[in-house]
Amino acid sequence: MVEKKIKVEIEESGDLAGEIIFEKRSKIYQAKVSGTFRKLKTIVSYLFLLAFFAMPFLRYERAGDMPDQAVMVDLTLRKFFFFAIEIWPQEAYYFIGLLVFSAIFLFFITSLFGRVWCGYACPQTIFSDLFYRVEEFVEGSYQKRQRQDKKVFTRKVLPKKILKHSIWLALSLLTGATVTFYFADAYKTVSNIITLQASYSVYFWTLFLTATTYIFAGFAREYICIYACPYARFQGAMMDADSLVVTYDEVRGEPRGKQNSHIDTESDCVDCYRCVVVCPVGIDIRDGQQYQCINCGLCVDACNDIMTKLKKPDNLIRYDTLRNLNREAKGLSSNFKILRPRTII
Ligand code: SF4
Ligand code: SF4
Known part of the structure; x- marks a missing residue:
């Protein structure tokens, strides 16, 4: 892979003069592979996606006027529901405890198995992988994709590009809408979105998360891991x-x-x-x-x-x-x- 590098000359700083401080992105044309770890990655991502998309639609019976959605952050009642568990805002220490425990558990796993979280279970990896699979399905092998990118505006290639981006956008829209389902009754929100009766905040967050999913998983991909994620930077301290x-x-x-x-x-x-x-x-x-x-x-x-x-x-x-x-x-x-x-x- 040929990597083009931008040399940024910093004239005032003698120390950094001529240093490469930012690498121009070369698009990665990832090839298809099969094997044990590919299968494991696919299974983990399917389980994650199934849980993420299905969870807001699960029901759990509660007494009185309480919502019957199994997992929900109810902004009106200011309560978090997780099946039989109900957490009030003044009980936020449960969340803090859970976050601290999750962080310690992640550090422990990293010290044992390196960045397996990044490789298998991080949402950025899972969505990037999903988008890559769509790309590979629609546009073909990595060599074909490389050739096609040199002649995008042709009768043969353009329809494929339009199809790929349409599927990416549909997946992003589904992802953005699903996040809002965790904050209000999922079935009612679906019907409100379809009949254009949802609140402005539902449309705003759906569109905002659609845009971020589309950009992060479709274009930024590994750039998020390399340049934006702090975990990548301090993982070295957890490993030996x-x-x-x-x-x-x-x-x-x-x-x-x-x-x-x-x-x-x-x-x-x-x-x-x-x-x-x-x-x-x-x-x-x-x-x-x-x-x-x-x-x-x-x-x-x-x-x-x-x-x-x-x-x-x-x-x-x-x-x-x-x-x-x-x-x-x-x-x-x-x-x-x-x-x-x-x-x-
Ligand atoms: S796949 Fe194996 S044989 Fe081929 S270049 Fe990599 S290390 Fe060498
Ligand atoms: S990210 Fe690491 S483990 Fe995954 S393919 Fe690249 S070199 Fe191998």
Whole structure:
């Protein structure tokens, strides 16, 4: 992948003169991949999407005039309902407690398994992945998409672009509207939106969230993870050499063979770039650990597929700890420690 870089000359600052402080975005044309981690990612995203879209329509019987929506933030009554649980504004400490617990749990998971939250369960990842699947379904393979982007305004390509953006907008609208269903009776809100009798705030938030979903999942994608999400920046502090991360086995892989070479070389990497073209953040894991990596495992699937075709052992790229990589390089056995200072503190 060719990356164009913008050099910003800062004349007043001698230290930063000539430094690259912002990289111009090169669109990522992500290739399709199949395998264990792709399947896992798909299952997690379907479960998330099902829960998100269906939850406001679940009913739960309550006494008196209380709403019968199972999960709801009732702005009129100023109460949060979650099945049998009812929380008043003065009981906000429950939320604070839940947030603190969630943060600590996320730190614990990160210290054990790296950024698996980012790779599998973060809404930004799930919606970007959904939009990418629509793109791939409508416009075809990544090579085809690359070719088509050079001639958008042609009779063959333009209808595909219009179809893709229409589906993206429909999904965004559905997402935006669904969020508002959590704040008022979902069935009534649907009917009010359709008959144009909903309040201005419902239309405002639906349109606002439609726009943000469309932009974040359709265009910004990995840029949100790399530049906007603070979690990506401080995750390094939660991980250590015993965290399970996606790694490339240099001892097995180097020196790399020629691209597309199927000659049985001693080293295993044939430099086919499959691990790079399937990566949703556009990095090459063979360059080592990088803060952009969301630990999604798609490069593991891609490389395992190549290894199977070449009749070489799997897991040239794999989930492993940096300590294990060093141990294995020295011929020592690998081990995975769950309880260690980083996971406890
Ligand atoms: S997919 Fe595997 S063999 Fe191909 S370039 Fe990546 S590491 Fe090397
Ligand atoms: S390098 Fe591999 S694990 Fe990391 S983001 Fe790219 S595909 Fe996912």
